Amino acid sequence: MECIDIAKVISFSREKPRKVGLFRTERCQVDLYYLQPGQSQAPHVHEGIDKVYYIVEGKGSFTIGGEERALGKGEVALAPAKAEHGLENRGPGSLVMLVFVAPPLSEPRR
Amino acid sequence: MECIDIAKVISFSREKPRKVGLFRTERCQVDLYYLQPGQSQAPHVHEGIDKVYYIVEGKGSFTIGGEERALGKGEVALAPAKAEHGLENRGPGSLVMLVFVAPPLSEPRR
Numbered sequence: 001m002e003c004i005d006i007a008k009v010i011s012f013s014r015e016k017p018r019k020v021g022l023f024r025t026e027r028c029q030v031d032l033y034y035l036q037p038g039q040s041q042a043p044h045v046h047e048g049i050d051k052v053y054y055i056v057e058g059k060g061s062f063t064i065g066g067e068e069r070a071l072g073k074g075e076v077a078l079a080p081a082k083a084e085h086g087l088e089n090r091g092p093g094s095l096v097m098l099v100f101v102a103p104p105l106s107e108p109r110r
Numbered sequence: 111m112e113c114i115d116i117a118k119v120i121s122f123s124r125e126k127p128r129k130v131g132l133f134r135t136e137r138c139q140v141d142l143y144y145l146q147p148g149q150s151q152a153p154h155v156h157e158g159i160d161k162v163y164y165i166v167e168g169k170g171s172f173t174i175g176g177e178e179r180a181l182g183k184g185e186v187a188l189a190p191a192k193a194e195h196g197l198e199n200r201g202p203g204s205l206v207m208l209v210f211v212a213p214p215l216s217e218p219r220r
Contacts, residue, residue: 001177003187021154022187025160028138029211032185050135052165056184067111074166076140076208077113078133088111098164098186103140 006056012036012094029104035060037091043084051079051101053087058095062087116166120148122204139214145170147201153194161189161211163197168205172197 004022011018011034019033033041035058043063053062054106065083079085089095114132121128121144128144143151147169153173163172169182175193189195199205 001172001174001179001187003172003179003181003185004192007184022186023162025188025190025212027158027160027191028162028210030162030188030210048137050137052133052138052140062111062113064111069111069113071113074117075113075115076132077111078140080112080135080137083139093175098208100138100140100162100210100212102135102210107184 006032006096006098010034010096017041020034024104026103028100028102031099031101032056033095033097033099035050035087035089035095035097037089040088041086043086045084046081046101046105047082048099049103049105050081051085053077054077054098054100055097056098058089058093060087060089060095060097116142116206116208120144120206134166134214136213138210138212141209141211142166143205143207143209145197145199145205145207147199147203149205150198151196153179153196154213155194156191156211158191159211159213159215160191161195161209163187163189164208164210166208168199168203169175170199170205170207
């Protein structure tokens with residue numbers, strides 16, 4: 001059985017946001033994102049891919065489809081295909097997110 | 111922006127497991143599952159659908175592809191297409207899960 005305890009794969013980096021791949025199938029991809037205060041993911045668009053963020057720890061400032069919103073632990077947000085999306089951890093704490101993507105990104109796991 | 115605070119949609123039922131739809135797109139579906147002690151989801155198979163469980167609260171006994179395992183808060187598991195999967199809350203507490211499915215199920219939201 002493929003299962004992972006996310007508490008065991010915490011992986012922050014001082015230099016840049018970290019992304020840890022959990023699962024990848026033909027149909028979807030699941031990653032953990034780790035952002036320290038001041039780290040961000042620049043706004044970008046996926047043409048045919050939906051992305052769902054679930055905030056496990058901390059809080060972040062999300063911009064999706066031109067709307068900005070602060071989301072915290074226990075909140076879940078959809079960045080649908082074609083909607084520009086980005087986020088920033090403005091602190092003070094670390095930000096941990098579970099990110100579901102369908103279909104999987106073409107890029108390799110980092 | 112489509113975003114939901116899952117603490118605000120808690121929805122247990124004494125009679126049967128509850129499923130609350132959060133997002134549904136062409137490519138994926140995200141639901142919350144709520145199981146009280148003694149409640150279960152019978153083993154079943156999706157031919158062309160992958161399912162990912164994330165345990166938000168509590169613990170459950172999961173059977174995926176013939177393997178049984180107890181998973182708790184913070185663990186994430188993949189039930190890939192064609193793998194029989196089911197789960198049971200053997201207690202003592204409530205079980206809350208975020209469930210990501212790609213592509214979406216054909217059934218309507220319940």
